[in-house]
Amino acid sequence: MNKKNLAIGLGLVILAGLAAYAVWRWRASGFAWRDVVAALAHVNWSWLAAGMALVLATYVGRALRWEIMIRPIRTDASLWRIFTATAIGFTAVVLFGRAGEAVRPYLIAKKENVTFSSQIAAWVLERILDLMMILLIFGIALTQVSSSAIQPGPRARVALEAGGYTAGITGALSLALLIALRQFHGRARERLLEWLSFLPERILLRVRKVVTSFEAGMQSTRSGWFTLLLVIYTVIEWVMIAAAFFCVCRAFPATARLGLADVVILLGFVAFGSAVQIPGVGGGMQIATVLVLTEFFGVGLGAATAIALVLWIVSFVLIVPLGLGLAFHEGIHWRNLRHLEPETEGTSA
Numbered sequence: 637m638n639k640k641n642l643a644i645g646l647g648l649v650i651l652a653g654l655a656a657y658a659v660w661r662w663r664a665s666g667f668a669w670r671d672v673v674a675a676l677a678h679v680n681w682s683w684l685a686a687g688m689a690l691v692l693a694t695y696v697g698r699a700l701r702w703e704i705m706i707r708p709i710r711t712d713a714s715l716w717r718i719f720t721a722t723a724i725g726f727t728a729v730v731l732f733g734r735a736g737e738a739v740r741p742y743l744i745a746k747k748e749n750v751t752f753s754s755q756i757a758a759w760v761l762e763r764i765l766d767l768m769m770i771l772l773i774f775g776i777a778l779t780q781v782s783s784s785a786i787q788p789g790p791r792a793r794v795a796l797e798a799g800g801y802t803a804g805i806t807g808a809l810s811l812a813l814l815i816a817l818r819q820f821h822g823r824a825r826e827r828l829l830e831w832l833s834f835l836p837e838r839i840l841l842r843v844r845k846v847v848t849s850f851e852a853g854m855q856s857t858r859s860g861w862f863t864l865l866l867v868i869y870t871v872i873e874w875v876m877i878a879a880a881f882f883c884v885c886r887a888f889p890a891t892a893r894l895g896l897a898d899v900v901i902l903l904g905f906v907a908f909g910s911a912v913q914i915p916g917v918g919g920g921m922q923i924a925t926v927l928v929l930t931e932f933f934g935v936g937l938g939a940a941t942a943i944a945l946v947l948w949i950v951s952f953v954l955i956v957p958l959g960l961g962l963a964f965h966e967g968i969h970w971r972n973l974r975h976l977e978p979e980t981e982g983t984s985a
Contacts, residue, residue, distance in 0.1 A: 671938020687883030727959025774904030
């Protein structure tokens with residue numbers, strides 16, 4: 637079993653354990669679907685609409701950030717084409733799970749006539765930026781537990797605050813990695829290829845091609861101005877996500893009392909839970925939302941389940957109709973997207 641399968645298996649085991657715990661809590665607390673329906677019936681639609689608008693705006697923000705990353709190798713990149721690929725790509729993630737992650741860089745590479753490897757590099761850079769923000773926000777929020785609605789015991793408080801500092805430090809390390817990637821060119825590339833010189837010539841030539849394309853995708857990090865723009869766009873992106881979560885929480889009477897620190901703590905746990913996703917139905921996000929709302933904030937199980945369902949729909953499913961419409965307009969066949977060939981390369985500009 638390779639490391640990837642081991643990680644997936646471990647994630648599924650954790651998800652199964654959390655699901656079992658959630659089911660046990662449902663039974664122990666006398667869970668009833670009528671409580672979920674009642675919570676949904678009292679939604680404040682003005683707050684919910686604001687949250688939905690903010691989430692849709694984040695996809696435009698992601699396209700703007702990707703345009704910055706591709707600018708060094710494609711100065712005339714189209715924001716509309718990148719946004720189209722972004723909407724279709726996130727739709728693929730909802731439909732196919734993490735297997736759909738490659739759709740967005742593949743479509744952008746094809747539309748902008750650049751190499752697939754360079755866009756995989758851009759995707760890696762995006763993941764680093766997002767991880768940095770998740771960890772920093774989560775870390776800051778957990779260190780402020782004492783001023784939130786969470787009422788843990790002394791030991792739990794210490795554990796949460798320690799986790800906050802750990803997350804914050806890890807976020808800082810992600811920033812350091814981002815800075816280190818700026819040095820991945822020239823001599824660093826040649827040194828890597830020297831280490832791999834034992835490979836057969838045919839394979840080494842292919843590795844050189846991929847590494848060169850990957851380096852091209854990282855060119856934006858070598859410009860101080862571009863790097864600053866990427867960080868600014870990332871901060872704005874996550875401020876909008878946090879604001880969307882705040883609006884959704886305000887839309888439900890059970891969570892309308894939660895402050896900004898509480899919402900950010902919820903966002904942090906949900907972001908980690910989203911790493912485990914079952915195609916079409918989510919999974920980790922909903923479970924994380926229910927557990928955090930019931931265990932930390934004392935929300936009733938029925939209301940927590942309703943909020944988890946709405947958060948999942950707003951955060952993930954909301955883009956699906958638009959993504960499907962754009963894919964249909966462009967004549968894209970989903971069966972082909974599900975089985976992408978990683979070796980597909982565009983022609984570099």
